[in-house]
Amino acid sequence: MSRSESWVQIGRQVACDAPRCDNVFAPRVRVIRDTSGEEWSFRCPKCQKRYDMVRITQRGLEVRAELQAVIADTTMAAEEREARISELQAAMERETTRGAAAGPGPSSETLQEAQRRASREGRDASSDE
Numbered sequence: 001m002s003r004s005e006s007w008v009q010i011g012r013q014v015a016c017d018a019p020r021c022d023n024v025f026a027p028r029v030r031v032i033r034d035t036s037g038e039e040w041s042f043r044c045p046k047c048q049k050r051y052d053m054v055r056i057t058q059r060g061l062e063v064r065a066e067l068q069a070v071i072a073d074t075t076m077a078a079e080e081r082e083a084r085i086s087e088l089q090a091a092m093e094r095e096t097t098r099g100a101a102a103g104p105g106p107s108s109e110t111l112q113e114a115q116r117r118a119s120r121e122g123r124d125a126s127s128d129e
């Protein structure tokens with residue numbers, strides 16, 4: 001199997017737009033990686049509303065790895081390197097879906113699952129904080 005999960009804490013605060021929630025919080029982003037690519041999403045810790053941030057295809061991950069390699073490659077001629085970087089960035093963009101359009105992908109879980117997970121992690125899904 002090739003599915004992994006990691007978490008990224010975002011410093012910036014966002015406001016939940018769910019009706020009657022209005023919770024302001026710094027998202028803890030769940031990054032799921034599997035054979036179909038990578039998916040970034042988070043939930044409001046108060047109401048568990050899901051927010052999809054970005055989805056990158058498997059091909060996109062390969063492009064990203066190549067992009068990082070090119071950026072790190074100091075032996076390449078500057079002009080050639082810059083051209084390659086813009087080419088790879090454009091390819092990366094084509095393999096990336098942002099915002100709500102990214103949709104629930106491999107990490108898709110029910111509200112109950114999310115609430116169970118939140119309580120396992122010692123976070124009270126119904127608290128005001």
Ligand SMILES: [Zn+2]
Pocket residue numbers: 016017018021022023044045046047048049
């Ligand atoms: Zn909320």
